[in-house]
Structure formats: C-alpha cells, structure tokens
Amino acid sequence: MEKISVVIDGRTFEAEKDTCVLEVARRNGIYIPSLCYNSEVTSSGGSCRVCLVEAHQGGRMRLVTSCNYPVRKGLEVKTDTPLVHRIRRGVLELLLARVPDSEVIREMAAAEGVTEVRFRKDEGENERYKCIACALCVNVCAEVVGVHAIAMVERGADKKPATPYNKPSDVCIGCGACAYACPTGAIELKEKDGVRRIWHKDFKMVRCSVCGTPYIPEAQVDWIVSKTGKDRSFFDKCPDHRF
Amino acid sequence: MGVINSIEQLEEYRRELAATAKPDLPTVLVCFGTGCQANGSRLVANAFMEIIKEQGLQVDVNIGIKTTGCHGYCENGPLVALRPQDILYLKVKPEDVPEIVEESVKGGRIVERLVYRDKVTDEIVPRYSEIPFYKHQLRIALRHIGTIDPTSIDDYILAGGYAGLAKALRMEPEDIISEVERSGLRGRGGAGFPTGTKWRSCAAVDSDVRYVMCNGDEGDPGAFMDRSIMEGDPHAVIEGMIIGAYAVGSRQGYIYVRDEYPLAIRNLTTAIEAAREKGLLGENILGTGFSFDIKISRGGGAFVCGESSALMRSVEGNVGEPRAKYIRSVERGLYNKPTVLNNVETWANVPEIILKGAEWYASMGTEGSKGTKVFSLVGKVNNTGLVEVPMGISIRELVENIGGGVLGGKKFKAVQTGGPSGGCIPERLADLPIDFDSLTEAGSMMGSGGIIVMDEDTCMVDVAKYFTGFLVEESCGKCTPCRDGLPRIYDLLTEVTEGRGREEHLDMLEELCDLLTWGALCGLGTSAANPVLSTVKYFRDEYEAHIRDKKCPAGVCKALITYSIDPEACTGCRLCAKNCPQNCITGKRKEAHVIDTSKCIKCGVCKDVCAFDAVRIS
Numbered sequence: 102m103e104k105i106s107v108v109i110d111g112r113t114f115e116a117e118k119d120t121c122v123l124e125v126a127r128r129n130g131i132y133i134p135s136l137c138y139n140s141e142v143t144s145s146g147g148s149c150r151v152c153l154v155e156a157h158q159g160g161r162m163r164l165v166t167s168c169n170y171p172v173r174k175g176l177e178v179k180t181d182t183p184l185v186h187r188i189r190r191g192v193l194e195l196l197l198a199r200v201p202d203s204e205v206i207r208e209m210a211a212a213e214g215v216t217e218v219r220f221r222k223d224e225g226e227n228e229r230y231k232c233i234a235c236a237l238c239v240n241v242c243a244e245v246v247g248v249h250a251i252a253m254v255e256r257g258a259d260k261k262p263a264t265p266y267n268k269p270s271d272v273c274i275g276c277g278a279c280a281y282a283c284p285t286g287a288i289e290l291k292e293k294d295g296v297r298r299i300w301h302k303d304f305k306m307v308r309c310s311v312c313g314t315p316y317i318p319e320a321q322v323d324w325i326v327s328k329t330g331k332d333r334s335f336f337d338k339c340p341d342h343r344f
Numbered sequence: 345m346g347v348i349n350s351i352e353q354l355e356e357y358r359r360e361l362a363a364t365a366k367p368d369l370p371t372v373l374v375c376f377g378t379g380c381q382a383n384g385s386r387l388v389a390n391a392f393m394e395i396i397k398e399q400g401l402q403v404d405v406n407i408g409i410k411t412t413g414c415h416g417y418c419e420n421g422p423l424v425a426l427r428p429q430d431i432l433y434l435k436v437k438p439e440d441v442p443e444i445v446e447e448s449v450k451g452g453r454i455v456e457r458l459v460y461r462d463k464v465t466d467e468i469v470p471r472y473s474e475i476p477f478y479k480h481q482l483r484i485a486l487r488h489i490g491t492i493d494p495t496s497i498d499d500y501i502l503a504g505g506y507a508g509l510a511k512a513l514r515m516e517p518e519d520i521i522s523e524v525e526r527s528g529l530r531g532r533g534g535a536g537f538p539t540g541t542k543w544r545s546c547a548a549v550d551s552d553v554r555y556v557m558c559n560g561d562e563g564d565p566g567a568f569m570d571r572s573i574m575e576g577d578p579h580a581v582i583e584g585m586i587i588g589a590y591a592v593g594s595r596q597g598y599i600y601v602r603d604e605y606p607l608a609i610r611n612l613t614t615a616i617e618a619a620r621e622k623g624l625l626g627e628n629i630l631g632t633g634f635s636f637d638i639k640i641s642r643g644g645g646a647f648v649c650g651e652s653s654a655l656m657r658s659v660e661g662n663v664g665e666p667r668a669k670y671i672r673s674v675e676r677g678l679y680n681k682p683t684v685l686n687n688v689e690t691w692a693n694v695p696e697i698i699l700k701g702a703e704w705y706a707s708m709g710t711e712g713s714k715g716t717k718v719f720s721l722v723g724k725v726n727n728t729g730l731v732e733v734p735m736g737i738s739i740r741e742l743v744e745n746i747g748g749g750v751l752g753g754k755k756f757k758a759v760q761t762g763g764p765s766g767g768c769i770p771e772r773l774a775d776l777p778i779d780f781d782s783l784t785e786a787g788s789m790m791g792s793g794g795i796i797v798m799d800e801d802t803c804m805v806d807v808a809k810y811f812t813g814f815l816v817e818e819s820c821g822k823c824t825p826c827r828d829g830l831p832r833i834y835d836l837l838t839e840v841t842e843g844r845g846r847e848e849h850l851d852m853l854e855e856l857c858d859l860l861t862w863g864a865l866c867g868l869g870t871s872a873a874n875p876v877l878s879t880v881k882y883f884r885d886e887y888e889a890h891i892r893d894k895k896c897p898a899g900v901c902k903a904l905i906t907y908s909i910d911p912e913a914c915t916g917c918r919l920c921a922k923n924c925p926q927n928c929i930t931g932k933r934k935e936a937h938v939i940d941t942s943k944c945i946k947c948g949v950c951k952d953v954c955a956f957d958a959v960r961i962s
Contacts (some may be wrong), residue, residue: 147668150863164862170670184862191859195828220832221850234821253663255820256646258831260821288588 108177122167122178123152125186133316134189134209136284137235138168144240149233149284150192151209155179163190190215196233198222203231203285231287234260238279238288248272251279251300262288264300275304275318297299309339316340347623349509350631354501354726359698361502370449374427375490377414377575378568378607384437385422399445413576413611414492414568416572416730417477420460421436424890425490430474433458460588463726463748476726480745482708484716485532485569485692486732495610497618500579506624508695511630512587515698517523520591521547524694526702528714533559533650534791535688535867536780537692538712542684546674548590549682555583557659559679560601560608561650563642564763565814567794569718569730570688574601575609577692578615584636586629587698592684597638600655612640618741647764651866652685654820665822665865673789676930687792689718708849709735723760723797724751727728733778740774743797747951754799757880760807762791764814765871768804777812787878798896803900804883805890809837811875819868825860826869832856833876842903845891853880899961902946905960909950911936913958919949920959 102117103195109126112268124140126133132152138146142343146152146168146323157177164184177184179185193210198218200206210216239262243249250273256261262279264270275297280288290299295302295315306315325335335343348354354631374389411850415423420434420757426448433455435443440458447453459470459471460477469475483489500506505869512520525540538603546554562570573580585597601609616638619625627635641659641665649664659932660663669730677683682769689727693715697705706714713735722728726748733742743749743882751758767788769776776782780790798807821827833856837847857873864870880887889895896904908928909920913935921937928944929939951959 147865148824150865153863164666165670166865169668188859188863191829191855192824192863195832195859196823198832199824223837233824234827236822246748253665256648256821257816257819258821258827260827318805 107172108210116172122170134168135168137237140245142240144244145237149234153188153295155182158173200231201324205285238262241278241282242330244279270292273300274320274324276321310337311342354510358501361498371427373412375415375423379418381419383421384804388422391438413489413494414572419461430472438941440745450549481733482697482716485689487720494576495614505579506583506700509583509586517591521836524581525700527697527705532689539920544594546682546684549675551682553681554592554596555678555683556589556594556601558691563647564648564792564794566722567720567792571605571608572730573688573692575611578612580692582619584694587694590634592820595636598641598659600641636896647821648868656688661955663815663821691931710779712781719793721747724799735779736777738775738777750799757800758798760796762789763794764811765874766791766951767874770882801896801898803840803896804879804886806900808875808879815872823865829856829860840890843894874946905945907939908960909937910958910960913956915956923949923953
C-alpha cells in the first residue's frame with residue numbers, strides 16, 4: 102500500500118493511504134473517544150459522532166468522524182479545538198439524555214464536562230435501555246459472525262437492534278459477540294444452569310470435560326463445525342484446558 | 345419500424361413520422377397527469393371519444409394510447425387543451441364536452457365559462473400561451489409535457505426526441521462532458537453540484553464497471569416536478585441517461601422511483617420497453633457499438649432514500665441508510681463501483697443541452713446558476729402548480745406574476761423554499777434572485793424546488809415546528825445529532841407554541857441547530873436545522889412574542905389564542921351557535937352572542953361560518 106504522511110495536532114505521521122484517522126491517531130498515542138467503532142469490524146463506525154475531529158484538506162475544513170475518515174495526501178487533522186469539544190459535548194449531552202443510566206456514557210460525558218442534561222431524558226427500562234443505536238452489534242453479527250441474526254429496526258429515535266419481529270431468531274447461535282462488542286453493555290446475556298439466554302432465546306451450553314464450566318452454546322459449535330469442518334471433539338474442552 | 349440501426353435511420357424515421365402526422369388536424373389534449381386523473385379526466389376523455397365517434401368527426405382525441413402528461417396547473421384540472429386553436433379549458437366535466445365539441449372543435453368559438461379568468465381584472469384569457477401562469481414560464485425540462493403522449497415513443501421522436509442522443513453518439517465522450525461542464529448545469533436534486541464535474545470525476549476513475557443512476561425518489565412534501573417529468577416525458581430522462589452513460593462509459597443504469605408514483609413507474613417501464621424495441625437501449629445502440637440498458641428500482645417510501653448513499657444502499661437491497669461520503673459516489677458508489685447519480689430534472693435537461701449547445705443553455709440564468717429550474721409553487725397563492733422559469737427570477741416575480749399574488753388579498757409574509765429542510769425567507773427579501781447561491785446565503789436552499797407561499801395568518805414558530813416534526817418522523821436514526829437532537833428541538837418548539845417557552849429555550853434551540861449542522865452524518869441531518877435557524881433569524885420577534893408575551897401574533901397557536909365575538913359586528917344570526925361542536929356559544933336571536941371560553945376548543949368553526957366577520961382571535 103501507498104504510504105503517505107498526515108498531520109495530526111501538529112505532528113506528522115506516516116500511514117497507509119485510506120487508513121482511518123482514528124487508527125493513525127491511536128497508534129501514535131493521541132486519544133480520541135469513540136463508541137460505535139471497532140477496529141476489527143470494517144462496517145462499524147460513523148454513527149455515534151463522538152470521534153468527530155476537524156479535517157483540513159484542499160483549503161477547506163469540516164468536522165468528520167475520525168473512525169472512517171481516510172487519510173490521504175495533504176490532510177491535516179485537529180482533534181483538540183473549541184469546535185471539536187463544543188460539538189462533542191452536544192453529542193454526549195444527547196446520548197446522556199437518551200441513556201441516562203449508562204455508566205460508559207456518564208463517564209465519557211463527564212470527561213467533556215457534561216454532567217447535566219437540559220433536555221428531556223428517556224427514562225426507565227424501556228426496550229432500548231442503555232442502547233445508543235450505534236449498530237455495532239448488528240455489524241459484528243453480520244460481518245464477523247456471519248449469521249445476520251439481528252438488524253436495526255424502526256427509524257428515528259425508535260431505532261434499535263432486534264431479531265425479526267422481536268421473536269427468537271432461527272439463525273442466532275447465541276455466541277454473544279453482539280453483547281461483547283456493545284460499547285454500553287446494553288445487550289442482556291444471562292447464564293444459569295448451563296443455559297444461556299440472549300435475544301429471547303435459550304441456548305444449551307457445552308460443558309468443558311475438564312472443569313465442567315459451561316462455556317459455549319451448542320448452536321455455536323454447530324455453526325463453527327459447519328463453516329470450518331473442524332472436528333466436534335475440539336470443543337469438548339474449554340480454551341483454558343484445550344492444550 | 346422495428347430496430348433502428350443507425351443514426352441516419354433515426355433521422356429518416358423522424359421524417360417518415362412527420363410526413364404522416366397531420367399538424368392541422370384539430371386535436372383535443374386531455375391531461376392524464378395524476379392530479380387531473382384524480383379529478384376525473386378519464387371520464388372527460390371518454391366523453392370526447394363517445395361524442396366524436398357518434399358524430400364521425402375528424403378529430404384525434406388524446407385518449408388511451410394518446411394521453412398527455414401533467415400541464416402543471418393541477419389546481420384547475422381536469423385540463424383540456426385544443427390544438428391548433430391554442431385554447432385551454434379548466435375544470436372540465438364530462439357534461440361540458442358536448443358544448444366544447446359543438447362550439448370550439450366544430451365552430452372555432454370559445455366557451456367562456458371554462459377559460460381562465462384573471463382574478464384581479466376579471467378578464468377572460470382563453471389562449472393557453474397568454475395565461476399569466478404560462479406566459480412567464482420558459483420550459484426546457486418540461487418542454488414536451490402536456491403536448492406529447494408519454495406512452496408513445498413516436499410522439500417523442502416526432503417532437504425531436506433522441507436527436508440529442510444522435511448528436512452525442514457522433515461526439516467523443518470527453519467532448520460531451522466538456523459540453524455539459526460549459527453549460528453550467530448543476531444538479532437539480534437539491535445540492536446543486538456541477539453535473540459536468542461529477543461526470544468527469546466518474547469517468548476518470550479506473551474501473552471496469554460504472555453505473556449511471558436517476559434519482560426519482562422525490563420526497564419533499566408538495567414537490568412533484570420529478571413525478572411530472574417521469575409521467576409526462578419519460579423518454580427525456582432515458583435519453584439523458586443514455587447520453588450520460590456514453591459520456592462516462594457505463595453499460596448499466598438504474599432509475600430509483602418511489603413506489604407512491606405508480607403512473608411514473610408505468611410510463612417509464614413502457615418507455616424503456618419501447619426504447620429497447622427501437623434499438624435505443626440494449627446492445628449496440630443505433631449501430632454504434634455502444635451498449636447500455638436501464639432497470640427500474642422501486643423505493644419503499646423513506647424520505648432519507650432520496651439521499652444519494654442511502655438510495656444506493658436501497659437499490660442494492662439493503663436498509664436505506666446514508667453512509668459517510670468521505671469517499672464519493674463517483675469513486676465508490678453503487679456496489680462500490682464509480683457511479684453518477686443525477687436527479688430526474690437534471691437528466692431531462694441533458695438532451696437539450698447537447699442538441700442546442702452549452703452556450704445556448706448558459707445564456708439563461710445567473711452567473712453561478714445557469715438555465716431554468718422547475719418549481720412547485722404552492723401555499724397561499726392564487727395560481728398553484730408546476731412552473732419552469734429561468735434561474736435568477738426574483739421570489740416576488742414568481743409569487744406575483746406567475747402565482748397571481750397572495751390569496752384573498754392577504755399580506756405576503758414569507759416563502760419557504762427547498763422542502764422540509766429548507767428555510768423561510770421573509771417578504772422583505774422577496775427581491776432576492778432564486779438561484780443556488782442566493783438561497784443558501786439567505787439561510788434556505790434550492791432543494792428540489794418547492795416554494796410554499798405564506799401569508800400574514802402563518803405563524804413562523806408553528807411552521808418551524810411542522811417541518812421539524814416531518815424530519816423527526818423521517819430521520820433514519822443512524823447518527824446521534826439527528827436521531828436524538830431533532831426530537832429535542834421539536835420538544836422545545838412545542839413548549840414555545842404551547843406557552844411554556846422560556847428565554848433560554850432560544851439559546852438551546854440554536855445550540856441544537858449548531859450541533860446538527862456540524863455533527864450530523866448526511867445532508868438530511870446537516871440541513872435539518874434550517875427551518876428553525878431561518879425562522880429564528882428572520883422572525884425572532886415572533887418567537888419572543890410566544891415566549892415573553894405568551895402571544896401568537898398570527899393567531900395560530902391554540903394555547904395562546906382566545907376566540908371572542910365582536911358584539912358590534914354580530915347580528916345574532918345563530919349560525920355560529922348551531923355549528924359549535926362544544927355548544928359553548930350562547931345568545932338570543934338578533935342579539936350579540938358570547939363564547940364560553942372555558943369550554944371553547946378553538947376549532948375555528950364559528951369563525952369559518954360567520955358571514956359578518958364578527959369572530960375575533962386574540
């Protein structure tokens with residue numbers, strides 16, 4: 102890949118063309134907050150807007166989401182300007198109004214000096230409790246897991262991830278990658294007596310033959326075996342006792 | 345004739361059609377646009393057919409296979425035009441047909457009660473071309489609409505259709521792009537991006553596959569120019585797309601049409617099939633070796649799908665959500681291939697530009713906005729409908745000359761331009777020329793060309809709330825500022841209109857607007873603050889009246905007004921009392937009546953029925 106140089110906060114860095122600004126910044130120790138972006142998921146990013154930075158290019162400036170803005174020749178990025186903080190504070194105040202009970206959002210907002218919400222708050226344990234509708238769960242399920250069990254449904258403020266018709270999904274394998282990736286811990290995953298419950302569906306877990314810990318849903322084993330042709334016996338033991 | 349195998353054959357075919365056409369034959373053109381059909385134009389056409397058949401007249405009635413598209417003057421439909429007499433009849437009913445045939449078609453006389461009557465001078469204006477609504481127009485994109493049968497490719501070819509394509513196919517693709525660049529044509533969908541520049545960028549990207557697309561997802565409430573073109577002149581769009589495809593090197597095109605436009609879909613489908621049969625679409629077009637075809641993709645009715653990247657995702661079969669356009673569609677668009685997406689009206693202009701040349705097109709309009717623009721003129725104005733005028737005409741000219749002034753002699757207050765995410769421009773700026781840059785500078789935008797005229801009875805806070813409400817419903821919900829910011833803006837506007845507004849609400853509104861403008865993902869979100877920003881800018885006093893004095897100066901916001909009866913003007917006719925749904929108006933016959941405000945629901949029925957203008961709003 103073509104290497105180019107990019108200026109971030111006055112310092113010049115080398116990077117591969119089209120790498121996102123956020124990656125280049127992080128590799129070089131410059132902190133930019135983010136929620137909906139995960140570097141392992143190429144379809145993620147661009148929705149939560151907390152990673153906005155100033156991009157100066159071709160004689161003009163605009164605010165861009167650093168998680169998906171490609172670095173190209175002549176780009177200068179500023180991550181720490183009054184405009185960046187003003188808009189980020191606004192975004193975080195709205196997120197805090199949406200999910201006032203999320204510790205992650207509360208901390209991130211507090212770091213920008215936002216502790217109070219002046220607007221109407223969405224209160225209570227509604228269906229999208231703590232969810233910021235960033236779609237990272239959906240992107241992980243589709244792109245990383247490859248099962249497409251959930252999608253973003255509805256629109257506007259009602260937008261949320263869901264299984265089809267909010268019923269147990271036929272294709273969900275209970276892997277929990279969505280819950281793991283969720284930046285605000287909004288997806289409920291419960292385990293009891295060797296059964297995992299997620300997205301309205303129960304999954305029987307395989308127990309490790311050594312320690313007896315239920316560690317992977319049978320449906321997930323089926324999925325991996327069908328995709329990779331791996332021997333089922335590989336999953337008899339949990340990762341801690343496998344080798 | 346079947347397949348036309350060469351450019352020469354196309355010209356020959358046109359001559360053949362002209363030889364068999366009978367231009368002097370009296371022709372009745374019945375408008376079959378959506379508006380006129382809804383008003384019963386089909387019955388009118390049937391009545392003509394019957395009477396003509398009955399009497400064995402030599403008249404060519406435009407019906408069934410020969411209907412016309414929308415004339416644009418929809419509020420006066422069904423419209424019937426007579427050629428060659430150049431007469432336009434308005435609001436024609438089937439029972440008017442025998443008289444029209446007897447008097448006009450046979451006798452050459454005018455049926456006065458059916459022609460246009462000037463609302464100010466009360467003079468009758470029978471000639472189509474002299475009606476003020478049409479007289480001040482300059483029709484390029486709408487050039488054939490109302491005169492040709494959109495379901496007949498022969499009608500289009502006879503009217504000069506596909507001559508632009510024939511000329512283009514003799515040019516180098518590079519020269520076509522230069523021609524479009526020099527014409528100054530800018531995208532008619534809203535953003536006004538220079539069309540030639542877009543084509544050049546797309547052609548420059550190294551790729552084996554390129555797409556050209558047409559955006560027919562016209563979603564702005566009240567705007568219907570694209571529908572009118574797709575319904576009334578579908579070949580103009582197709583011809584433009586073929587020229588564009590040849591210029592940028594594309595073999596496949598898509599027209600994205602919202603499913604709420606069934607007639608547009610039907611007429612486009614018919615036109616595409618006819619063009620294929622004639623060898624104007626498909627393999628080896630006109631024997632030149634160039635191949636290109638078009639598919640229609642139907643949209644499901646989400647406003648956001650008119651946004652380019654959401655539109656492309658929708659065509660691909662995904663959820664119609666915008667993506668960040670940091671890498672533009674000309675580089676990575678539909679199926680990640682270089683894509684040119686233009687609006688319906690833009691495409692319809694292309695054949696004329698190629699045929700008549702860039703200089704001709706650039707001679708119209710203003711420095712930065714060339715050519716003409718179609719507007720849908722609606723609201724509190726005498727003549728409403730579709731109008732095409734040169735860029736640079738002032739708002740006042742549009743409202744007064746073409747629109748015939750504000751309804752009922754009321755005071756002209758403002759115009760709202762650019763659809764729901766446009767802005768309001770006050771009467772004092774009505775001499776502003778309508779072009780891309782002036783409107784943007786004034787805090788509104790061209791958008792797709794919606795112009796809503798507002799009079800003194802319009803509350804600007806209520807207007808801002810209405811459009812914000814529309815956008816709240818249509819926000820896709822992908823990004824935080826639009827999804828969670830717009831409902832909060834709506835909340836604040838509700839507080840203000842319901843009398844709970846506080847001083848700091850204005851600052852909070854402006855802050856949220858700033859957040860949307862800078863922070864939202866797509867064009868819908870970044871422009872969604874315009875209705876609020878423009879009204880706060882030009883009508884701040886109205887916001888302040890709501891907040892400080894708890895008053896709605898226009899008398900619209902129900903929480904802030906009370907109805908009362910002026911005892912001087914009231915004649916005691918009992919009409920208001922009889923119609924009041926709350927039974928809260930009392931009084932004896934021939935004595936002044938009184939409204940019990942504790943029960944009044946402010947429905948306004950009393951004011952509507954009062955013949956003596958005795959009901960007051962304060």
